[in-house]
Amino acid sequence: MARYELVKRSVALITLTNPPVNSLSSAVRHGIAKTMDRALSDPKVTAVVICGENGRFCGGADIREFAGPLRGPPLLPLLDSIEAGDKPVVAAIEGVALGGGLELALVCHYRIAHSKARLGLPEVTLGLLPAAGGTQRLPRLIGIPAALELITTGRHVSSQEALKLGIVDQVTEHNACEVAVEFALRAVAKPLSSRRLSALTVPCPPDLDALLEAVTMQIQKKARGVMAPLACVQAVRAAATMPYSQGIKRESELMATLFNSGQARALQYSFFAERTAGKWTLPSGAQWNDTKPREIRSAAVIGLGTMGRGIAVSLARVGISVIAVESDRKLMESGRQMVIGMLERDAKRRGVSASLNLLKFTLSLQDLKDVDLVIEAVFEDMALKKRVFQELSKVCRPTTLLCSNTSGLDVDALAGVTDRPQLVSGMHFFSPAHVMKLLEVVCGPRSSSETIATAMSLGKRMGKVSVAVGNCPGFVGNRMLKPYSDQATFLLEEGATPEQIDKVLEDFGFAMGVFRMSDLAGLDVGWRVRKESGLTGPDVDPKNPPRRRQGRKYCPIPDMVCEQGRFGQKTGRGWYMYDKPGGTNAKPDPLIQNLLETYRGRYGIKPRNITEQEIIERCLFALANEGFRILKDGIAAQPEDIDVIYQFGYGFPRHRGGPMFYASMVGLERVLERLEHYHQAHPDVSHLEPSPLLKKLVACGSPPIQKWREHIKTIHSHL
Numbered sequence: 001m002a003r004y005e006l007v008k009r010s011v012a013l014i015t016l017t018n019p020p021v022n023s024l025s026s027a028v029r030h031g032i033a034k035t036m037d038r039a040l041s042d043p044k045v046t047a048v049v050i051c052g053e054n055g056r057f058c059g060g061a062d063i064r065e066f067a068g069p070l071r072g073p074p075l076l077p078l079l080d081s082i083e084a085g086d087k088p089v090v091a092a093i094e095g096v097a098l099g100g101g102l103e104l105a106l107v108c109h110y111r112i113a114h115s116k117a118r119l120g121l122p123e124v125t126l127g128l129l130p131a132a133g134g135t136q137r138l139p140r141l142i143g144i145p146a147a148l149e150l151i152t153t154g155r156h157v158s159s160q161e162a163l164k165l166g167i168v169d170q171v172t173e174h175n176a177c178e179v180a181v182e183f184a185l186r187a188v189a190k191p192l193s194s195r196r197l198s199a200l201t202v203p204c205p206p207d208l209d210a211l212l213e214a215v216t217m218q219i220q221k222k223a224r225g226v227m228a229p230l231a232c233v234q235a236v237r238a239a240a241t242m243p244y245s246q247g248i249k250r251e252s253e254l255m256a257t258l259f260n261s262g263q264a265r266a267l268q269y270s271f272f273a274e275r276t277a278g279k280w281t282l283p284s285g286a287q288w289n290d291t292k293p294r295e296i297r298s299a300a301v302i303g304l305g306t307m308g309r310g311i312a313v314s315l316a317r318v319g320i321s322v323i324a325v326e327s328d329r330k331l332m333e334s335g336r337q338m339v340i341g342m343l344e345r346d347a348k349r350r351g352v353s354a355s356l357n358l359l360k361f362t363l364s365l366q367d368l369k370d371v372d373l374v375i376e377a378v379f380e381d382m383a384l385k386k387r388v389f390q391e392l393s394k395v396c397r398p399t400t401l402l403c404s405n406t407s408g409l410d411v412d413a414l415a416g417v418t419d420r421p422q423l424v425s426g427m428h429f430f431s432p433a434h435v436m437k438l439l440e441v442v443c444g445p446r447s448s449s450e451t452i453a454t455a456m457s458l459g460k461r462m463g464k465v466s467v468a469v470g471n472c473p474g475f476v477g478n479r480m481l482k483p484y485s486d487q488a489t490f491l492l493e494e495g496a497t498p499e500q501i502d503k504v505l506e507d508f509g510f511a512m513g514v515f516r517m518s519d520l521a522g523l524d525v526g527w528r529v530r531k532e533s534g535l536t537g538p539d540v541d542p543k544n545p546p547r548r549r550q551g552r553k554y555c556p557i558p559d560m561v562c563e564q565g566r567f568g569q570k571t572g573r574g575w576y577m578y579d580k581p582g583g584t585n586a587k588p589d590p591l592i593q594n595l596l597e598t599y600r601g602r603y604g605i606k607p608r609n610i611t612e613q614e615i616i617e618r619c620l621f622a623l624a625n626e627g628f629r630i631l632k633d634g635i636a637a638q639p640e641d642i643d644v645i646y647q648f649g650y651g652f653p654r655h656r657g658g659p660m661f662y663a664s665m666v667g668l669e670r671v672l673e674r675l676e677h678y679h680q681a682h683p684d685v686s687h688l689e690p691s692p693l694l695k696k697l698v699a700c701g702s703p704p705i706q707k708w709r710e711h712i713k714t715i716h717s718h719l
């Protein structure tokens with residue numbers, strides 16, 4: 001796992017060979033130890049160069065090994081011994097030097113980076129800290145403030161920035177290994193003591209305490225309840241205040257507190273889940289790795305509302321020419337201004353020029369005859385969407401892919417009105433579409449594998465995390481949202497307040513509680529959908545019992561809020577009150593408190609004290625329960641897909657892994673027992689009835705989440 005060659009007669013070239021990222025597995029660590037011994041003991045060798053095969057230096061420790069017992073040579077003493085050696089060692093960094101990979105480079109006496117390389121200590125994103133000396137050596141090399149920023153955020157830097165910071169000695173456009181070998185030959189006679197970072201003193205800022213305090217507060221605000229960044233701050237404090245030998249002990253102690261934590265497990269699961277989600281399989285057997293996507297050079301977006309504008313920006317900024325269509329000249333002009341403004345701001349932020357020449361605006365669908373792909377983003381109305389798809393089918397060339405940004409309507413019904421149902425799929429973006437990273441690619445029963453491959457690959461090109469899902473009302477994300485938000489409103493009836501529920505969910509780690517999120521999204525959208533489905537409004541049979549609809553328990557409080565013109569942030573009033581329409585500072589509103597009290601009085605509901613535990617269990621177990629149903633129905637292929645959707649689309653805290661991982665961490669038996677308990681108390685709430693798959697998994701001994709797939713025998717997979 002580490003190849004040894006003698007080059008230029010006196011330089012030992014050690015190449016890490018563990019594709020795809022040359023991670024430091026036990027075998028690689030063995031290989032490094034063996035080849036370094038050989039180099040240091042061979043009198044012919046005057047210098048050493050370490051590089052990685054296939055143009056990638058090293059992606060760090062092998063994360064998969066963290067799940068089992070630690071075997072093989074420990075990394076920290078191995079790295080210390082490289083630094084202590086008496087022959088110069090040069091790291092030739094191509095591709096990436098991340099985590100343990102950068103720590104390996106930091107013990108080399110010199111570092112040469114290719115101009116396209118990226119470097120960083122991303123351990124914090126995996127719930128860990130750089131525990132092979134990284135928290136002690138980097139501050140000694142680049143100072144406390146810069147090291148603190150890199151270690152607590154896990155940010156990758158370019159080789160140019162690494163050069164400015166002093167992390168690398170030279171950046172080259174040429175073959176970094178060859179440059180490093182020449183460099184090593186020149187370094188032979190030079191003293192090494194000043195190149196051993198562990199021996200240096202840390203340049204300590206006078207305001208150290210104030211700096212650490214400010215960073216701690218920033219972390220507590222941005223990453224509430226997340227342990228790893230705080231541990232990183234403590235490790236860097238140790239670097240600033242202790243000699244290396246003690247600092248390294250502190251680093252190891254802090255790592256030990258993180259290593260087996262639930263947060264570390266959730267974050268490492270999330271790392272792999274994100275990658276697993278891209279590996280789709282269709283019922284036909286076609287897969288991500290055997291289906292070639294089409295190349296998309298031009299696309300059209302229909303509708304320049306909030307979604308359409310964000311989609312147009314997402315396409316144009318990756319070099320796809322976009323024709324944006326509106327039905328009305330005024331709307332088209334205001335859409336044009338907004339899209340141009342968004343693209344300009346985005347380009348400024350990224351330091352590139354805005355690709356405005358790729359944009360065209362039109363009022364006519366006739367202009368779409370030559371585009372490769374269309375994304376329809378008109379109002380969420382099936383009749384309107386069908387008219388658009390019928391028209392597209394006539395106008396576009398027969399090979400154009402037709403996609404809908406519907407957030408939950410039947411994609412197959414849209415396919416059915418076209419002349420090319422196999423080229424139709426859903427591409428469900430999340431608002432704002434140019435910011436949110438999630439894309440649900442909806443596979444209709446007639447969507448071809450090439451269509452799905454193209455939509456998935458286009459999502460990736462736009463920088464999205466794309467997840468293939470089956471076609472059912474609400475797909476995965478919005479289908480699961482209903483039981484979650486229903487539980488929240490039932491809890492209001494029973495005695496909770498919006499701010500109490502939101503606080504519990506935000507303390508759990510959600511970016512926003514359910515009511516604050518609804519205020520942001522706009523309450524009128526759900527109200528309209530409920531009216532259209534006959535759940536509220538004039539079409540409801542007056543003989544209907546007041547808190548029941550369509551045979552189920554129903555909470556009309558959200559309708560009552562909307563009836564008062566309270567549509568959320570945009571109207572300055574919703575579940576909360578805001579300073580002004582469009583304001584974002586949510587304050588509890590006594591009028592909502594009155595509304596709840598009057599409502600409870602009207603229906604004789606005696607409010608009770610609702611605990612934090614009940615809020616978490618009712619909302620989150622109902623959410624996961626629907627996830628189990630989705631898996632059983634074949635709407636999502638694996639729990640990882642659901643978790644990725646909830647993290648990237650709905651603000652589920654990454655350090656909790658997602659609803660399905662969270663259920664697995666709580667223990668499936670416990671989740672089942674609590675759902676049974678709540679269902680007994682609320683027999684008319686079907687979402688609380690434990691799903692058959694959950695029961696089955698518990699009956700099979702609650703296997704780990706990675707094994708659930710083996711127990712899902714879907715009768716009919718929609719994926």
Ligand SMILES: CC(C)(COP(=O)(O)OP(=O)(O)OC[C@H]1O[C@@H](n2cnc3c(N)ncnc32)[C@H](O)[C@@H]1OP(=O)(O)O)[C@@H](O)C(=O)NCCC(=O)NCCSC(=O)C[C@@H](O)CCCCCCCCCCCCC(=O)O
Pocket residue numbers: 020021023059060061062063064075076096098099100101103122123126128129130131132134255256259260272275276
């Ligand atoms: C490297 C990347 C940027 C590449 O991106 P790209 O898009 O090109 O490719 P993919 O992301 O799709 O990856 C391809 C493929 O490779 C897999 N993979 C990538 N990186 C790793 C890895 N580090 N380990 C394993 N596998 C990896 C990836 O999953 C893909 O495969 P798949 O089958 O899933 O498709 C990008 O991949 C990336 O960002 N990688 C992660 C980089 C990273 O985060 N590195 C840091 C790793 S953690 C680390 O290095 C820790 C160190 O500080 C060492 C610490 C020492 C440990 C000591 C332990 C002491 C414990 C003490 C506890 C005692 C308590 C007790 O008593 O129990």
